[in-house]
Amino acid sequence: MGGPGTSGMREVPRIRREATDPVPSAESGRRAAWDRLAREIHACRRCPLGSRRTHAVVYRGTLSPRVVFVGEAPGAAEDRAGIPFVGRSGRRLDAAIARIGLAPSDWGVLNLLKCRPPSNRFDRAAAHTCRPFLDRQLALLRPNGLVTLGASALRALDPRAPPVLEAAGVPRTVGPRWLFPLIHPAAALRSRRLTERWEHDVDALGRWLIAG
Secondary structure: OOOOOEOOHHHOOOOOOOOOOOOHHHHHHHHHHHHHHHHHHHHOOOOOHHHHOOOOOOOEEOOOOOEEEEEOOOOHHHHHHOOOOOOHHHHHHHHHHHHHOOOHHHEEEEEOOOOOOHHHOOOHHHHHHHHHHHHHHHHHHOOOEEEEEOHHHHHHHOOOOOOHHHHOOOOEEEOOEEEEEEOOOOHHHOOHHHHHHHHHHHHHHHHHHHHO
């Protein structure tokens, strides 16, 4: 399964961090850089979505994550709250994270788009505009790996990946990081077949994290 860029289980970098103590001054500088970036995102009007949103949606989780879940775009609940994955999809994602045993200090979640698109339809032009924000977020968060949620997130982070239903559940390497594709948790709400696929692939992620 997979295509160019696909790696076997043994070839994917381990998830565990090196046991090093952060330098307080470096960490405070990183926090200040994160706060500046968050303010930029909240002030952004570089595409039409910025004028239509209720809130920009930046991030939820620790600033020192081992794993970052990357979704596609905020929905209505996220737009109201200004927090990613707090609606039905978020509850399903949180249940999956709890099931595989990731502690709050292990993970974070964000979206490619920082503003809700009309009718929740993914906007590729807006995603191109938002991409520098995503890249800067990941550079500051420095996760060991990424879990993509849905086809658009997978395509953005690994353009050579096969379709999401083929790629989901199998770890890959993209540059210095590992990447684990999943279908979007919203898809798992649409049919029993996709619910079973979601649960199967989440369990595969959990087993792989334990083995790594």
